[in-house]
Amino acid sequence: QSALTQPRSVSGSPGQSVTISCTGTSSDVGTYNYVSWYQQRPGKAPKLMISDVTQRPSGVPDRFSGSKSGNTASLTVSGLQAEDEADYYCCSYAGSYTWVFGGGTKLTVL
Amino acid sequence: EVQLVESGGGSVQPGGSLRLSCATSGFTFSDYWMHWVRQAPGKGPVWVSRIISDGSSASYADFVKGRFTISRDNAKNTLYLQMNSLRVEDTAVYYCVRDERYAPSRWGQGTLVSVSS
Numbered sequence: 001q002s003a004l005t006q007p008r009s010v011s012g013s014p015g016q017s018v019t020i021s022c023t024g025t026s027s028d029v030g031t032y033n034y035v036s037w038y039q040q041r042p043g044k045a046p047k048l049m050i051s052d053v054t055q056r057p058s059g060v061p062d063r064f065s066g067s068k069s070g071n072t073a074s075l076t077v078s079g080l081q082a083e084d085e086a087d088y089y090c091c092s093y094a095g096s097y098t099w100v101f102g103g104g105t106k107l108t109v110l
Numbered sequence: 111e112v113q114l115v116e117s118g119g120g121s122v123q124p125g126g127s128l129r130l131s132c133a134t135s136g137f138t139f140s141d142y143w144m145h146w147v148r149q150a151p152g153k154g155p156v157w158v159s160r161i162i163s164d165g166s167s168a169s170y171a172d173f174v175k176g177r178f179t180i181s182r183d184n185a186k187n188t189l190y191l192q193m194n195s196l197r198v199e200d201t202a203v204y205y206c207v208r209d210e211r212y213a214p215s216r217w218g219q220g221t222l223v224s225v226s227s
Contacts, residue, residue, distance in 0.1 A: 003154060034212040045205060045217040046155065052211065089154055093212040097143070097169060103154040 004029065004090050004102035011108040012080045020105045022073045022090030028100050030071040034093035037066060037075045039086045040104075046089060050075060077107070085109045112136040112216050114206045119221030126196050126225070132189040132206030132218055140164070140184040143209040146191050148202035149220070156202075159191065160209065174200075196225045 005023040012018040022029065022037075029035055035053045038046035048057055050066035053073060063078045073092070077084055090102040118130040130146070145160040159180040161168040168180045179192040189206050203220040210216075 003156075006154075032212070036213040038214075045219050046214075047217075048213070048215055051213045051215070057215075091155070091214060097160055098171070099145070099147070099157040099214060101147075101155045101157070 002100070004092060004100055006088075006090060006102040006105045008103075009106045009108065011110055012077075013110045014080050014082065016080050017076060017078045018080060018107065020075045020077075020088055020090075020107070022075070022092075022102050024071050024073075024092050024100065026071060028092040028094040029068065029073055032093045032095070033068070035066070035068055035073040036091045037064075037073075038089045038091065040089065041086045049088075080109050082109050112208075114208065114216060114218035116204065116206050116218045116221040119204065119223045121224045121226070122196055123227055124196060124198055124225055127192070127194045128196065128223060130191040130193065130204055130206075130221055130223075134187045134189070134206075134208075137208070139182075139187040144180075144182060144189045145207045145209055145214065146180060146189075147205045147207050147214065147217075148200075148223075149205065150202040155205070158204070161189070193223070196223075198225050198227075201225045 037050040040046045053068045054066045094100040113135045115133045146158040149155045159170045161180045165182045177195045181190045205220045206218040207214040208216040
């Protein structure tokens with residue numbers, strides 16, 4: 001499978017909202033409601049922020065939200081805080097018990 | 111507390127072999143499907159392999175098929191990845207990942223594999 005497509009970078013000022021897109025195909029994002037999002041800080045492992053397109057695990061701030069339309073999923077971070085600065089990756093189930101990931105988006109808090 | 115701790119990474123020449131291990135704790139290991147995911151420097155993660163909960167079935171990405179073997183020991187709560195015929199392009203951090211409802215829910219801290227001559 002080809003990697004999911006994400007913008008290389010997004011930025012916003014504290015308190016603003018930013019949205020990161022994740023575009024796949026009808027073989028992954030478009031078919032399955034198993035899209036997840038991860039936050040990764042330098043030298044650390046990815047941390048699950050959103051699962052099943054919209055579900056926030058316990059402990060993840062409600063400033064993080066997910067959605068999907070067609071072959072594109074999105075992660076929105078509202079009320080940006082300095083601590084949100086990190087790399088963000090999307091992931092979709094791609095059938096046959098495999099996953100496909102995005103190339104990553106660097107979120108900068110100005 | 112859920113923990114996944116990888117080990118066994120290192121530097122190796124092309125054509126060499128390594129065996130990665132992932133020791134787990136804090137959850138019932140035998141209940142979960144497990145995966146290996148790798149991430150090359152500056153790149154996004156890439157799925158490598160998965161094994162079902164009882165170890166009886168596994169699958170692989172095409173780029174490692176025939177070279178890598180995933181296995182598990184449920185008595186030891188440990189996941190393995192035997193990597194043979196390593197190539198320069200296999201250089202990456204390898205993560206042990208727990209599968210939960212078709213998503214990578216928990217990740218280990220990763221172990222670095224570097225393949226160069």
